[in-house]
Amino acid sequence: MEASGFDQTYIDSYGNVVGCIKGNLPGPRILLDGHIDTVPVDQPELWEYPPLEGTIANNRIYGRGTSDMKGAVAAMVCASAFYAKRCNRDFPGEIYVAGVVCEELFEGVASRVISSTVQPNFVVIGEASELDLKIGQRGRAEIVLETIGKSAHSASPTKGINAVKKMIKLISAIDTDYNPPFQNRLGYGIME
Structure with missing residues (x-):
């Protein structure tokens, strides 16, 4: 340069x-x-x-x-x-x-x-795009989710709270219930 x-x-x-x-x-x-x-x-x-x-x-x-x-x-x-x-x-x-x-x-x-x-x-x-000009971008967000559990002895697991199961429910709810917003030029948001 x-x-x-x-x-x-x-x-x-x-x-x-x-x-x-x-x-x-x-x-x-x-x-x-x-x-x-x-x-x-x-x-x-x-x-x-x-x-x-x-x-x-x-x-x-x-x-x-x-x-x-x-x-x-x-x-x-x-x-x-x-x-x-x-x-x-x-x-x-x-x-x-x-x-x-x-x-x-x-x-x-x-x-x-x-x-x-x-x-x-x-x-x-200058990303390769076959000369197809794009105006704008959807953007990106990274979200950190944390679930908190409570440990328990394996002989009495019902006394604990399973954080993994809570996370599974949370991710499942987001995956099935959340609809990303629509923008006229860019279309629907993408969640991966």
């Missing part, structure tokens, strides 16, 4: 790689976001090319993560640098490009640090 003319680049405490190009005028902050981690390779022997080498063949790059999402992150870096150079930075605001880690396994834990630091006005996520 530095070699491409970014004003600032850094690696945060999670390992996210962030770069910023500043326009000549005050204005909004746009964040171009893409993850740079990949899911593990279970059976590398089944790959036509070594999955972790980034092999160039037939005018293509082959390897784990090339389309999800190393290609998009590279395009964001190049496009941002090209735009800033072409217009001589005569644009309002700041362009941030973030290569995010921990997305594949922890879905967003590391990107929260970027959002709180950059505080973007707009975010573009």
Whole structure:
């Protein structure tokens, strides 16, 4: 990023790689976001090319993560640098490009640090979508449920309270009785 003319680049405490190009005028902050981690390779022997080498063949790059999402992150870096150079930075605001880690396994834990630091006005996520643009997202909530029981000797289990059975009833009730809300653009919520 530095070699491409970014004003600032850094690696945060999670390992996210962030770069910023500043326009000549005050204005909004746009964040171009893409993850740079990949899911593990279970059976590398089944790959036509070594999955972790980034092999160039037939005018293509082959390897784990090339389309999800190393290609998009590279395009964001190049496009941002090209735009800033072409217009001589005569644009309002700041362009941030973030290569995010921990997305594949922890879905967003590391990107929260970027959002709180950059505080973007707009975010573009370059996830592979067959060029199908999406506006908005359903969002995500993680809810921690806890049931409390009371231990009892196995000779007299009725004197105790089985926390596992209470949790089974709770999860069953949520699964059968809860209907996620509907939003016109995004449809029904999903609960998994």
